[in-house]
Amino acid sequence: MIRVLFSAAEAAWPEWKEPLRSSFAARGLEVDLGRHHHPDKVDVIVCAPNGPVQDFAPYQGARLVQSLWAGVEGIVGNTTLTQPLARMVDPGLTEGMVEYVAGHALRHHLGMDAVLKAQDGHWDPLVPPLARDRGVTVLGLGALGSACAAQLAALGFRVSGWSASPKEIAGVTCLAGADGLTRVLRGAEILVLLLPLTAETDGLIDAAALGHLPGGAVIVNPGRGGLIVDADLLAALETGAVHHATLDTFRVEPLPAEHPFWAHPGVTVTPHIASATRPETAAPVVAENTARAMAGEPILHLVDRARGY
Structure with a gap:
């Protein structure tokens, strides 16, 4: 027994x-x-x-x-x-994460937030680029990150991935190391964070990292809240260096009611539901x-x- x-x-x-x-x-x-x-x-x-x-x-x-x-x-x-x-x-955890990441990547790629806000009687066609013309970067290529990167590539996005150790994923440009991180950030019109939280990754997405992103980039973080320096992200949102951040995980959970993420127009908060x-x-x-x-x-x-x- x-x-x-x-x-x-x-x-x-x-x-x-x-x-x-x-x-x-x-x-x-x-x-x-x-x-x-x-x-x-x-x-x-x-x-x-x-x-x-x-x-x-x-x-x-x-x-x-x-x-x-x-x-x-x-x-x-x-x-x-x-x-x-x-x-x-x-399998269920992986499928849920893939669906969350793909859904929000497509939401931002297609500009759905702007489309929904434009439902005011004015005919204003907003035509997005094709997925093949959009650069998406996935930081963290473990089981969840690899599955998400593969699905995004299958949708036609130009996908890059970064991990601590070298990886190979069909249809994904995989890089590692400090130089590799800078390179993938520079092409990240949509940045997906799926790294584990360790001493090396805590606060990885700070002002310096955000400064490498192309102007108007979007961040999707269903990984770990500690990956992001909150104050640096808020500053980047204020300047327009980052257009929007969809955040599912936070340094303190539940996210305190007084946290500025709740009220910021450039932030979507989801309550740690990306994948259960x-x-x-x-x-x-x-x-x-x-x-x-x-x-x-x-x-x-x-x-x-x-x-x-």
Whole structure:
């Protein structure tokens, strides 16, 4: 019997318990799944980084800590966490992110905000360029970034991507390193941020980085709020260096009511909905990784502690 501890908000338990149980059964695993197990008996911890388990030291027998979130910056630095840590990568999460990014990229490319504002009885044709004439840059080419870059390329955009390590994606110009970052920013009429939040990427999009963008660029950030220096973005919006920013993640969440992003006409705020972890598509990933951990096989999406993701 494999003892699996579910450590997330109490409200999450009803929506997760049956998909997890079904996925474990489909994988042929005999599992005792619950929210309360004696630490000495736990084999696997399935957790949200903000869940009730914050001290992992008592769970030394656990062979896996499986995060329910794609981002692990809230847990990877926990010094009590010495067990193998896996981040969540699942088909539903990826599909949701691709749809969000493609939808907002097309929205800005087609100038839909201006079109909707123009519904005042005046016939004013606003013809956008073709996608092939629009430069889109994706920063971060992990599982989510690569999928988004590939979809944007399939839509016909001229896509560049940047990552810490070299990548190859069909139809995408991929660059790495400091020089590569400057090059991709210069062609980013639409800039999509999907980098993990690490010591190296915190505040990466500052006044210097924004200064490399072509005038009137648009930013779409469904990645991590800490990637952006808020004051520098607001300044760039005021000067017109950045035309609009669609932001889904923020340094403080929920975004405080007094934050200037809420009232700024050049900012669209969405409440961290770009892509959620859906139990029905994520539970099979948990089951697969549980089976792998118990069999001593390689764990999917294992976090590199040194890199932070």
